[in-house]
Amino acid sequence: MTSVQPSKAPDTSTSSSQSTLQRTRANLAFLANPATAPGPASRRTRAFLRTTRYTLKFIFWRLVRYAKYAAIGSLTAFVAGTAIGSAVSGVGFILAPTGILGGATVGLLWGVGKIGWRGWRRFARKAKDGASDARRDEKDGAEDDAKVKELVEKGEEGGLRADPW
Structure with missing residues (x-):
């Protein structure tokens, strides 16, 4: 088989x-x-x-x-x-303050110092350049406002609106 x-x-x-x-x-x-x-x-x-x-x-x-x-x-x-x-x-408290009040105090001092330093530098630059003329500053501000108003009327500026009154 x-x-x-x-x-x-x-x-x-x-x-x-x-x-x-x-x-x-x-x-x-x-x-x-x-x-x-x-x-x-x-x-x-x-x-x-x-x-x-x-x-x-x-x-x-x-x-x-x-x-x-x-x-x-x-x-x-x-x-x-x-x-x-x-x-x-003592530097450790300034770098990492403890608690909410300490953090808020250090943040406030930092913000005031930063804004104050920036304002002081701007003031010193204008005083050095002799550009701290109040009449010229008002004229420049009015020109800037007119430019913004013109852009708003043309519809080119999307982020600003003209005041309704």
Whole structure:
């Protein structure tokens, strides 16, 4: 009796696994750099890969930010523990005030100083140039107002409106 050997069917598992491997490689290439790699044919897969890419980028940069905070905090603690830290301990309140009232006070002083310094520089520049003439300032202001009014009437200035009265 002769035994009949079953005919071998083509092995589809290797071709499907090979195509799966190729799709996975293409998807990872798209995930790494969507500008250079061809996108997947499926819109759902493409959207998923883009969302994954943006999420991974966000998580990476958030971790970098936290690492930077940790490095700055450890450096600050190191300096504070040395002789320099004990000599300039009052500077810490200005750099990082405690409480809402301290933060508001330092912010107010910073704002007043910044605006005051800017105003002082402008005043000093005008005084140096001799341009602190009140009549000339009024004339320049009136010309600026006329230009704005003209632009508003023409409709070229979208952000400003003429007064209704």
